Amino acid sequence: MNTARLIEALSADVGPVRRAPLAKILSWVMVLGAVIAVCVMLATVGPRPGLAEAPVHFLALKLFFTMSLAIIGAVVLFSAMHPGRDLRRWSPYLLLPIVLVGAGGAVALALTPLAAWGTMMLGTHWAMCVVCIPLFATLPFALLIWALRKGAPTELWRTGAIAGLVSGSLGAAAYSLHCPDDSLPFVAIWYAGSILLCALIGKSLGPRLLRW
Amino acid sequence: MQSASHGFDRPLDEQWDVHENGRASAMTDQSSEHELRSLMCAGLDGDADAHHRLLVDLSHRLRGYFRSRLLQFHRGPTEAEDLVQEVLLAVHTRRDTYDRSQPFTPWVYAIARYKLLDYLRRTKVSFRDIPADDAEHLIAQNDVDGVESAYDLDYLLATLQPKARRAIRYMKLQGLSVRETAAKTGMSESAVKVSVHRALKALSALVKKGNKP
Numbered sequence: 132m133n134t135a136r137l138i139e140a141l142s143a144d145v146g147p148v149r150r151a152p153l154a155k156i157l158s159w160v161m162v163l164g165a166v167i168a169v170c171v172m173l174a175t176v177g178p179r180p181g182l183a184e185a186p187v188h189f190l191a192l193k194l195f196f197t198m199s200l201a202i203i204g205a206v207v208l209f210s211a212m213h214p215g216r217d218l219r220r221w222s223p224y225l226l227l228p229i230v231l232v233g234a235g236g237a238v239a240l241a242l243t244p245l246a247a248w249g250t251m252m253l254g255t256h257w258a259m260c261v262v263c264i265p266l267f268a269t270l271p272f273a274l275l276i277w278a279l280r281k282g283a284p285t286e287l288w289r290t291g292a293i294a295g296l297v298s299g300s301l302g303a304a305a306y307s308l309h310c311p312d313d314s315l316p317f318v319a320i321w322y323a324g325s326i327l328l329c330a331l332i333g334k335s336l337g338p339r340l341l342r343w
Numbered sequence: 344m345q346s347a348s349h350g351f352d353r354p355l356d357e358q359w360d361v362h363e364n365g366r367a368s369a370m371t372d373q374s375s376e377h378e379l380r381s382l383m384c385a386g387l388d389g390d391a392d393a394h395h396r397l398l399v400d401l402s403h404r405l406r407g408y409f410r411s412r413l414l415q416f417h418r419g420p421t422e423a424e425d426l427v428q429e430v431l432l433a434v435h436t437r438r439d440t441y442d443r444s445q446p447f448t449p450w451v452y453a454i455a456r457y458k459l460l461d462y463l464r465r466t467k468v469s470f471r472d473i474p475a476d477d478a479e480h481l482i483a484q485n486d487v488d489g490v491e492s493a494y495d496l497d498y499l500l501a502t503l504q505p506k507a508r509r510a511i512r513y514m515k516l517q518g519l520s521v522r523e524t525a526a527k528t529g530m531s532e533s534a535v536k537v538s539v540h541r542a543l544k545a546l547s548a549l550v551k552k553g554n555k556p
Binding site for chain 2 (some may be wrong): 134135137138139140141142143144145146147148149150151153212213214215216282283285286338342343
């Protein structure tokens with residue numbers, strides 16, 4: 132095919148083009164993803180018994196950790212939908228919540244006698260945490276991929292990894308309503324670990340799912 | 344084949360000046376960014392002529408860029424032309440992701456580089472040794488002489504719905520206006536616009552799948 136003919140064809144197809152409402156799409160997908168993750172949690176493991184009486188500060192901490200990761204990640208994803216914007220500009224901020232919780236976990240361990248470290252780190256349901264977070268993240272991940280494809284991502288594995296991380300964070304936020312383990316080292320290891328696992332899965336799926 | 348000259352429609356002696364004077368070169372890059380961006384914005388506002396000029400200008404730069412990049416992988420002008428057309432289609436169909444408050448050159452460059460990497464990945468070339476380049480490389484390219492790409496427009500058109508095919512043929516290839524096409528096909532003007540738009544979308548999907556005769 133002759134390029135000049137293609138250009139003729141393309142330039143006859145013009146009318147005013149409005150900018151794709153990518154911010155709106157992404158925000159709605161984030162809200163919907165969070166709601167769906169909570170619904171899946173309610174439909175499977177259910178909320179922690181006595182959620183209302185549980186220590187508020189631990190629940191707040193878990194939600195703050197997971198939601199801050201999700202929101203910073205969404206900002207990076209917004210850049211990823213626009214060709215030519217540097218993803219690395221906002222990505223380093225993702226380390227902030229992880230480093231804070233990691234440092235908090237280390238301090239909590241330092242203040243605790245060695246004998247109690249095992250229960251602090253493993254909690255009672257670490258395996259549940261590793262299974263549930265990726266499970267709750269699955270549907271939000273699919274939604275995010277759908278939204279990203281409305282844009283024009285050009286760095287596919289990076290975008291996939293961040294999409295995995297964001298959906299993992301939403302999954303972890305939903306899981307925190309079930310999670311009976313109230314300890315900082317537990318959150319630092321198992322929450323962060325499960326979220327990173329989701330990011331790795333997203334990284335490997337990204338190039339295939341996001342290609343255009 | 345001219346390559347690496349700035350501003351394809353400038354007289355040759357001016358191009359030499361540009362090459363010998365670093366400052367002038369930087370200014371030319373700025374002015375081509377300015378020019379491309381204003382063409383893009385006019386095109387987004389519905390100015391078909393500006394959109395046409397933008398695509399023609401980009402095709403020259405992209406051709407030079409892809410030819411020089413593909414040379415390293417022993418690929419010829421036909422493959423470069425495939426990529427030129429893929430990027431033009433991408434620029435056209437994804438232009439709703441362009442933010443007018445941002446510079447235009449990085450936007451095009453990111454798409455061009457993405458399509459290049461995608462092509463190399465698809466054709467199983469190791470791309471680990473692609474040198475890091477930048478937007479300046481693309482915007483400094485100029486290659487006017489196109490060759491035929493391996494995509495066969497007639498073949499692609501044959502896979503479309505008959506109605507859309509007729510509309511695209513009258514309008515795009517014979518240069519009729521929307522009104523004339525509507526009269527000839529017995530469709531309403533908005534139906535012509537819609538079917539042409541759909542046909543182009545389908546065309547871009549086919550090119551993406553790499554359908555070749």
